[in-house]
Amino acid sequence: MKGENEFYIGYSGEVGKETKKVLTRFVWTAVFVLLIGVFLFGFLQQPAVNSSFDFGDPTQVSGVYHESPYPMLRVQLSEDEYKEIVLLGFGKSGPNPFLKDLRKKEGVLHGKQMTIEGQLIYYNGKTLLEIDDSQKVSVSGKGDSIVPSSLGKATVAGEIIDPKCYFGVMKPGYGKIHRSCAALCIAGGVPPVLVSKDENNVEDYFLLTDLKGNAIHQDIVPYIGQTSRLKGAVEQLGGWKIMRIDISQIVKLDSESSIY
Amino acid sequence: MGLDYKWVLWNAHKKTYDRLILLGMVTYLVLFFVLSFLTNPEIIAETVIIRAFGSLAIIMLHIILSIGPLSRLNPRFLPLLYNRRHLGVSMFLAALVHGVFAIIQFHALGNSNPIVSVFTSNMDYGSLVNFPFQVLGFLALLILFTMASTSHDFFLYNLSPKIWKGLHMGVYLAYALVIMHVFLGAFQQDTSLLTVLALFLGLLTLVSLHLKAAFKETKIDGMAGAKDTKGWLAVCHPREITESYAKIFTVDGERVAIFKHEGKLSAIHNVCKHQGGPLGEGKIVDGCVTCPWHGYQYLAHNGQSPPPFTEKVKTYALKIENDMVYINPEAFPEGTAVTPIYCGS
Ligand code: HEM
Ligand code: FES
Numbered sequence: 001m002k003g004e005n006e007f008y009i010g011y012s013g014e015v016g017k018e019t020k021k022v023l024t025r026f027v028w029t030a031v032f033v034l035l036i037g038v039f040l041f042g043f044l045q046q047p048a049v050n051s052s053f054d055f056g057d058p059t060q061v062s063g064v065y066h067e068s069p070y071p072m073l074r075v076q077l078s079e080d081e082y083k084e085i086v087l088l089g090f091g092k093s094g095p096n097p098f099l100k101d102l103r104k105k106e107g108v109l110h111g112k113q114m115t116i117e118g119q120l121i122y123y124n125g126k127t128l129l130e131i132d133d134s135q136k137v138s139v140s141g142k143g144d145s146i147v148p149s150s151l152g153k154a155t156v157a158g159e160i161i162d163p164k165c166y167f168g169v170m171k172p173g174y175g176k177i178h179r180s181c182a183a184l185c186i187a188g189g190v191p192p193v194l195v196s197k198d199e200n201n202v203e204d205y206f207l208l209t210d211l212k213g214n215a216i217h218q219d220i221v222p223y224i225g226q227t228s229r230l231k232g233a234v235e236q237l238g239g240w241k242i243m244r245i246d247i248s249q250i251v252k253l254d255s256e257s258s259i260y
Numbered sequence: 261m262g263l264d265y266k267w268v269l270w271n272a273h274k275k276t277y278d279r280l281i282l283l284g285m286v287t288y289l290v291l292f293f294v295l296s297f298l299t300n301p302e303i304i305a306e307t308v309i310i311r312a313f314g315s316l317a318i319i320m321l322h323i324i325l326s327i328g329p330l331s332r333l334n335p336r337f338l339p340l341l342y343n344r345r346h347l348g349v350s351m352f353l354a355a356l357v358h359g360v361f362a363i364i365q366f367h368a369l370g371n372s373n374p375i376v377s378v379f380t381s382n383m384d385y386g387s388l389v390n391f392p393f394q395v396l397g398f399l400a401l402l403i404l405f406t407m408a409s410t411s412h413d414f415f416l417y418n419l420s421p422k423i424w425k426g427l428h429m430g431v432y433l434a435y436a437l438v439i440m441h442v443f444l445g446a447f448q449q450d451t452s453l454l455t456v457l458a459l460f461l462g463l464l465t466l467v468s469l470h471l472k473a474a475f476k477e478t479k480i481d482g483m484a485g486a487k488d489t490k491g492w493l494a495v496c497h498p499r500e501i502t503e504s505y506a507k508i509f510t511v512d513g514e515r516v517a518i519f520k521h522e523g524k525l526s527a528i529h530n531v532c533k534h535q536g537g538p539l540g541e542g543k544i545v546d547g548c549v550t551c552p553w554h555g556y557q558y559l560a561h562n563g564q565s566p567p568p569f570t571e572k573v574k575t576y577a578l579k580i581e582n583d584m585v586y587i588n589p590e591a592f593p594e595g596t597a598v599t600p601i602y603c604g605s
Contacts, residue, residue: 022336041315042295044452048302091369175449180381184370
């Protein structure tokens with residue numbers, strides 16, 4: 001800097017011509033870097049799927065309540081067409097806190113005709129319903145409940161996800177980015193679901209239970225959001241498959257998830 | 261300076277500069293939103309907010325970290341250094357929006373405290389690819405918060421420049437944490453080869469700029485030469501120092517600036533009391549040595565800031581023999597007056 005007459009003093013506010021040139025170039029470089037950034041982080045994002053969450057747009061659904069392993073509502077769509085809607089609670093929680101009052105009043109709920117106003121979550125033929133207020137649930141009489149049918153044993157590789165986010169609330173609702181949220185959801189009472197995808201990109205879903213067919217939550221948390229291989233007896237419960245697994249037999253696979 | 265640090269030093273440049281920062285940030289965010297929703301129509305707003313602010317913060321962090329070495333390599337970048345704080349605080353705010361939205365989205369409304377769950381919802385601390393990357397972002401955000409909240413000169417004075425500087429070196433730790441946060445987080449799932457390469461390139465650019473600046477610094481310094489019989493060190497010929505400027509020498513491991521002012525030489529310790537700026541790379545303005553970083557001033561003959569300021573640096577004795585400048589490596593206490601020696605050129 002010897003021999004140069006330009007010397008910048010912060011508080012004096014005078015900037016020489018050469019300095020101005022350098023600064024202008026710096027600003028344009030910064031603008032260029034920002035534009036590259038928008039392209040890389042904004043444009044090159046993976047496309048999100050068309051899953052839906054009717055946030056702020058509640059729907060009233062009526063059907064026969066099915067209690068175990070995970071609360072569902074069997075809704076009649078037409079003469080002999082039914083849909084089993086898995087019930088969920090508000091935020092990262094299951095439906096049980098919202099059914100507590102009703103259980104106290106009505107006793108056993110299984111097999112009863114129930115009407116719920118909640119927000120629908122749906123993707124790929126599966127539908128779930130978020131209940132955010134126990135006042136919006138009512139029962140009226142009895143209905144026909146579903147019986148599961150066995151599909152034999154199966155070994156399936158995939159990722160354990162929380163269906164609330166996967167089927168609509170969040171995008172992405174799977175994988176490493178979403179793992180913490182899925183862990184909280186499932187620990188909070190949302191049923192764990194195994195997602196697998198075949199070569200034709202067709203997805204298959206399994207609600208997971210323990211070997212006795214009971215709900216599992218906290219115990220499966222360490223396996224969420226990673227690829228793994230599960231083995232168990234599969235049964236069909238309406239529109240959902242249920243797999244009975246031994247958690248200690250889950251094999252973590254160190255491969256990239258097929259659903260990314 | 262010492263007595264009159266102001267809450268913020270406002271002048272016309274600062275305003276232009278702040279407007280540029282705001283404009284840049286808003287433009288980035290708007291473009292990000294428009295591009296995201298046009299090209300990825302099923303995406304949800306929460307994800308776009310998290311990604312827009314996160315990526316903005318990391319880009320700003322790169323820009324901020326390039327300013328230091330750039331202004332050591334070319335003093336014309338110094339106005340940026342002087343104004344760097346607002347850029348830092350703005351970057352922190354962008355990172356904060358990212359972090360808060362990520363915590364609300366992924367950690368709130370569960371059955372444990374959202375902040376606690378950042379640390380506990382994924383316990384794979386032993387794994388690399390499954391590592392809870394949010395923890396890295398959280399720690400980085402804490403560091404950035406500490407820095408942003410102590411960025412004002414008030415803290416500089418109350419924490420002492422040394423502690424303040426140390427604290428603010430934390431930005432490098434934060435940068436390392438953020439890089440790992442991204443590579444072990446989003447990059448494990450949703451990225452493109454180009455994005456990964458760009459971030460590598462960013463890292464590489466910053467490392468090489470810092471190395472280049474450090475290398476230049478070692479070259480600026482003259483080496484004090486052989487001792488004479490009484491322990492004085494030969495440094496240079498008087499004419500090697502330009503009027504109103506200095507040359508820096510390493511004397512017994514300390515950097516000393518020898519200034520020439522009105523044909524007379526004075527030696528003072530090279531380290532500015534404000535934030536350690538290199539006084540020897542400054543210039544004499546209005547009779548005072550003026551620090552190139554933020555303009556603190558010192559009188560060359562006694563190392564004191566002109567009244568009412570109270571900063572003082574160490575001074576050194578010089579002598580000229582046989583057209584050679586010698587320095588006594590024993591420094592005088594800070595602020596000791598030394599008569600400048602006339603060198604006639
Ligand atoms: C409380 C602290 C933080 C949390 C909980 C957090 C959480 C997250 C999450 C969940 C993602 C993945 C988002 C997605 O791709 O959908 C992410 C990505 C990212 N984060 Fe953070 N983060 C934090 C702090 C930071 C800080 C301080 C920075 C930078 C200064 C940062 C920069 C980024 C970047 C650049 C990405 C990847 C690009 C993107 O997804 O947009 N994060 N973070
Ligand atoms: S370091 Fe800030 S004025 Fe010298």
